[in-house]
Amino acid sequence: MxxxxxxxxPLIQRMAEDMLLRNLAQKTIDSYTYxxxxxxVFIGKPVEDAVPEDLRSFQLHLVQxxxxxxxxxxxxxxxxxxxxxxxxxxxxxxxxxxxGKRPKAGGxxxxxxxxxxxxxxxx
Numbered sequence: 001m002x003x004x005x006x007x008x009x010p011l012i013q014r015m016a017e018d019m020l021l022r023n024l025a026q027k028t029i030d031s032y033t034y035x036x037x038x039x040x041v042f043i044g045k046p047v048e049d050a051v052p053e054d055l056r057s058f059q060l061h062l063v064q065x066x067x068x069x070x071x072x073x074x075x076x077x078x079x080x081x082x083x084x085x086x087x088x089x090x091x092x093x094x095x096x097x098x099x100g101k102r103p104k105a106g107g108x109x110x111x112x113x114x115x116x117x118x119x120x121x122x123x
Contacts, residue, residue: 007033009040011047015087032079039080047083052092055080073100
């Protein structure tokens with residue numbers, strides 16, 4: 001991932017500065033600016049002109065085509081929320097950008113220690 005200082009887009013630089021003012025970590029700034037750059041490439045127009053449907057399409061692209069992990073998906077969502085709440089406030093509700101929910105792992109649950117002791121005592 002390219003450090004945010006090497007990104008040339010003025011809007012991404014502005015977003016990075018907004019995050020610096022809020023004392024966000026370097027890796028957080030790198031991650032959010034990376035995802036906003038990917039979003040800009042995906043929609044093919046300035047992010048200032050994006051509409052809620054563009055965000056939805058990008059999220060579907062991440063899940064269905066790129067098959068990113070839920071961690072990466074949620075980092076992209078956080079980056080979009082930061083951009084449209086702080087750097088480019090929008091009249092539409094940013095909270096409508098949903099987070100991904102990690103599917104529950106199937107399979108048996110581990111046996112608790114108390115149940116395990118009970119099993120061994122009964123033998």
